[in-house]
Amino acid sequence: MTPATIEAARAAKERLADLLDDVVELSGLGIAIVEGGFGVKVNLITATSFPIPSVFDGVPVVVDIVGDIYPL
Amino acid sequence: MDLESARVVKRELEGFFRSRYRNEPPRGRFWLGIAPGAVPTEYGIAVRAETEADLPDAARRSIEELSKGPVDVRFTGRITALASVPGATRGAAIGASVAHRMCDAGTLGFFARKISDQSIGLVSNNHVIAAEDIGAEGDDILHPATCDGGARTPVVIARLVGGYPALRQRNPGLDCAFARLVDGTAYDPQSVDGQKVSPEIVAAETLLEVSKVGRTTGLTRGRVSAFEVDAPVHYSFGRVRFRQQIEIQPAENAPFAGGGDSGSLVFTTTGYHPVGLLYAGSTRGGGSGYGLGYANPIDAVLRALGVTFLT
Numbered sequence: 001m002t003p004a005t006i007e008a009a010r011a012a013k014e015r016l017a018d019l020l021d022d023v024v025e026l027s028g029l030g031i032a033i034v035e036g037g038f039g040v041k042v043n044l045i046t047a048t049s050f051p052i053p054s055v056f057d058g059v060p061v062v063v064d065i066v067g068d069i070y071p072l
Numbered sequence: 073m074d075l076e077s078a079r080v081v082k083r084e085l086e087g088f089f090r091s092r093y094r095n096e097p098p099r100g101r102f103w104l105g106i107a108p109g110a111v112p113t114e115y116g117i118a119v120r121a122e123t124e125a126d127l128p129d130a131a132r133r134s135i136e137e138l139s140k141g142p143v144d145v146r147f148t149g150r151i152t153a154l155a156s157v158p159g160a161t162r163g164a165a166i167g168a169s170v171a172h173r174m175c176d177a178g179t180l181g182f183f184a185r186k187i188s189d190q191s192i193g194l195v196s197n198n199h200v201i202a203a204e205d206i207g208a209e210g211d212d213i214l215h216p217a218t219c220d221g222g223a224r225t226p227v228v229i230a231r232l233v234g235g236y237p238a239l240r241q242r243n244p245g246l247d248c249a250f251a252r253l254v255d256g257t258a259y260d261p262q263s264v265d266g267q268k269v270s271p272e273i274v275a276a277e278t279l280l281e282v283s284k285v286g287r288t289t290g291l292t293r294g295r296v297s298a299f300e301v302d303a304p305v306h307y308s309f310g311r312v313r314f315r316q317q318i319e320i321q322p323a324e325n326a327p328f329a330g331g332g333d334s335g336s337l338v339f340t341t342t343g344y345h346p347v348g349l350l351y352a353g354s355t356r357g358g359g360s361g362y363g364l365g366y367a368n369p370i371d372a373v374l375r376a377l378g379v380t381f382l383t
Contacts, residue, residue: 017302
């Protein structure tokens with residue numbers, strides 16, 4: 001997995017948001033910190049059948065199933 | 073109902089009672105929780121009160137009508153602390169138990185100076201010291217929170233300053249509020265984990281090892297796993313979609329934070345530089361499965377509240 005620059009990760013995050021707009025299991029998107037650089041973080045409430053790419057526009061994609069988010 | 077549904081119903085009930093008793097506190101005192109059902113995958117609402125007199129009939133009827141499932145009511149007698157949570161006995165300090173009178177316990181994040189009038193106060197979350205937008209200018213902020221009282225009587229250490237960022241707005245970005253310290257309140261402005269918090273803040277754009285000191289889980293360590301995170305958080309009144317948040321995964325074989333840790337200052341493990349203000353957590357994920365913590369970027373908190381760190 002080749003890390004990306006922060007600018008590339010931000011651009012990929014925006015484009016990935018459009019791609020995943022209809023994925024009901026999507027919880028959130030962010031910039032992932034990976035070894036040596038950045039990626040896109042895709043958080044899901046539950047597993048999805050949608051084929052989320054492991055690399056998008058040359059940027060690594062990190063998927064995590066996080067459930068729901070509540071105030072602590 | 074399943075566990076997630078029970079959690080949602082509990083939060084709805086808490087919101088119902090908060091709004092209902094805004095100007096007229098209930099005479100009774102009762103607590104809500106989640107009770108295991110007859111089979112392992114079923115859950116209901118737990119209602120606990122010291123005596124029957126502490127659970128008014130009207131409140132009991134409302135709970136039964138709104139809970140859409142089984143209600144487990146028990147009268148516990150007087151409950152005394154067996155082992156106090158870390159933040160209950162800290163005194164007015166970073167990591168101490170605090171709350172608005174209408175809120176569950178949360179954490180005192182840090183002390184700050186209001187730029188406009190140079191007054192000194194504390195910063196925590198809106199949902200801890202401003203009751204999810206219900207709190208008004210001058211409302212009492214208690215330490216420890218009422219539910220952490222035990223042998224230590226909660227005292228008013230600060231009064232809420234109005235004009236904090238609202239959660240119920242079109243583009244909410246922060247869960248934070250400032251409360252001015254009451255004259256004569258003794259406090260420890262900077263100590264955390266035996267060190268001093270630095271007033272120099274750090275952005276979460278590098279691989280940061282971070283820590284926090286919370287009311288419930290005390291000192292824990294984590295790592296920033298993502299930033300500029302856009303994600304929804306489920307409050308008692310509904311879902312709020314935040315943008316540009318910091319995400320933290322546990323660095324140890326334990327959760328980074330638990331219920332009651334909201335408001336904790338997240339700081340770098342080396343150098344004690346402020347990074348964020350913890351306000352939420354996920355139920356799963358984070359590699360270990362203990363869930364992720366979510367924090368407001370500290371620079372945005374300072375800007376929105378018009379405060380600076382005490383030096």
